[in-house]
Amino acid sequence: MKKIKNSTEKHTISWLKKLYDQKDLNFEISIQRKEAWDLQHKGNLIVSILMGIPLECLLFEEAENDTYLVLDGKQRSTTILKFINNQFKIDEKCKVDYLEGENIVGKTFDELSEDYKQKILEYELTVSIVRTLDEKSREALFFMRNQAVPLTNxxxxxxxxxxxxxxxxxxxxxxxxxxxxxxxxxxxxxxxxxxxxxxxxxxxxxxxxxxxxxxxxxxxxxxxxxxxxxxxxxxxxxxxxxxxxxxxxxxxxxxxxxxxxxxxxxxxxxxxxxxxxxxxxxxxxxxxxxxxxxxxxxxxxxxxxxxxxxxxxxxxxxxxxxxxxxxxxxxxxxxxxxxxVTEEVDVKVVEEVNDKVDVQADEKVIKKVERKMNKIKPKDAEKLILDVIKDCPIK
Structure with a gap:
């Protein structure tokens, strides 16, 4: 396996939003973990950004036409983007409810003060970007990187x-x-x-x-x-x-x-x-x-x-x-x-039904009748066959 080439860059959340709006971010890597954060966890991430707390490095892979595959950091990235798009409010269970005198609990992005909105958009993310990988290298990278936070089986x-x-x-x-x-x-x-x-x-x-x-x-x-x-x-x-x-x-x-x-x-x-x-x-x-x-x-x-x-x-x-x-x-x-408890359908019953139905059932009708006849009593056979023929296409 070849050595993986990468570089570490600093980018603002505005840059992340621009990539997302342009559909230049691909979150659908099948080996990625499923989204599992609750509202409290999501809210704490937003509060961390507002407080200027450094976040763990995101990991992207270069793809075609200046697009990126999100290899690690999907939940952080999608949480940030969903908050900016007013898809959830800061949960009341968050560890911090006031920042510099402003109540932030229960607010969407648009409901925050202009200063806080700008602080979020200008927050710098650390992003490791790897060159285009083959499938085996991508899987190995994901596996090794997640050893610190054990994956479930x-x-x-x-x-x-x-x-x-x-x-x-x-x-x-x-x-x-x-x-x-x-x-x-x-x-x-x-x-x-x-x-x-x-x-x-x-x-x-x-x-x-x-x-x-x-x-x-x-x-x-x-x-x-x-x-x-x-x-x-x-x-x-x-x-x-x-x-x-x-x-x-x-x-x-x-x-x-x-x-x-x-x-x-x-x-x-x-x-x-x-x-x-x-x-x-x-x-x-x-x-x-x-x-x-x-x-x-x-x-x-x-x-x-x-x-x-x-x-x-x-x-x-x-x-x-x-x-x-x-x-x-x-x-x-x-x-x-x-x-x-099911007796075999009497041949006479079938003959009587044939006399009443002046048509020839196609193969589909015959199969359907045979499948059901094995599970019914003789007295019910006539009604069943008539019902089946009525419901099925006839030649």
Whole structure:
């Protein structure tokens, strides 16, 4: 790896604002930390500037046409820019509420005195600017620079994945299905939990293809890092990526609103069962009924192997496998029991329906009828087939 060339410069906040207004600042580097500051933290930064307290050095990378990538200092930069654009007020919990006799609490930028507004705009930032980097050098720089302030395991995983692979993880993490889980809240997104779910589902895809347990990964944060490192060097398998998207599409159609069941620990398990449901041609509405049945069962019979595997070391491979085994067995039993009480539709019923419908159903109609007929009682068959034919395109 080549030595990184850089220079340290002094620039005012006005310079930063000008770059931002001209769209010459790029904050969308995938390995960057998510914004996590609350209003108190943001307000304290603004007060620090007003008091003349030096801020830590920002780190930019030169890009094309005199633009910059923000490698480090995203939260400081965006906080300053949002305050200048009157997007938040100085919070009442800030450490300082009066400066030189002026009350600054509860004020936006425009509500400050002209002296204070000018003081902010003329405040000098220290900016380290590095020459254009390749992806590996950029990741190494970010990793090394953040050793002083330890990254979380998921943040380290993002670095190990690299920018190109993070694009795939982001697509999965931003899927509409995720918004219906506990991992789709803004607080969870700020902590990258939606991206962690994406990695967990890719791990399930990987494990499903493994014949040896030694090649499998658990979903502990440390093992997710190891998996991220593997993906970083080999890339996200296209088949696995497509499987996750297809399964999320199915779950999104099945689950119509935010579900109380889909917490961090349960969502990967539900994902694994949804894969089975797709393979068996289970209708989305039937899948949701099974989900209700399963989680009600956990409440009504709390002493079970699934709950035991949740209570301790829940991310370890053996505990994950116990939960997967239990939830899949429940799924199989649920649909097996339903099939036992469902007699095969009498051929005469179908013939009677055909006599009433003087049209030929196309292949789509036939498939839809066949899928539903396996789960109904004979007395309901006639009504079902008529309804399906009415709703489907006819040749």
């Amino acid at each position: 998921i943040e380290l995983s993002r670095v190990l994945l690299g920018s190109s692979n993070m694009d795939s993880i982001n697509i999965i993490g931003k899927h509409n299905f995720v918004s219906k889980t506990a991992l789709g809240t803004q607080a969870s997104i700020n902590k990258c939990k939606n991206q962690q779910l994406a990695l967990e589902c890719l791990i399930i895809e990987h494990n499903d293809k493994c014949s040896n347990k030694e090649d499998m990964y658990d979903i502990s944060s440390k093992n997710i890092m190891k998996f991220a490192e593997k993906i970083g060097s080999e890339g996200v398998p296209e088949e696995d990526f497509n499987n996750v998207i297809n399964t999320f599409d199915y779950l999104d159609r099945a689950i119509l609103k935010k579900s109380p069941y889909l917490k961090k620990i349960h969502t990967p398990m539900v994902y694994a069962v949804a894969k089975l449901a797709i393979e068996r041609g289970i209708l989305e509405e039937d899948f949701v009924k099974w989900m209700d049945s399963f989680f009600n069962h956990l409440k009504e019979c709390p002493e079970n192997k699934y709950n035991e595997a949740v209570s301790s070391s829940s991310a370890k491979l053996n505990q994950v496998q116990k939960r997967l085994c239990y939830i899949k067995n429940h799924f199989q039993s649920y649909f097996l029991d339903n099939e036992k």
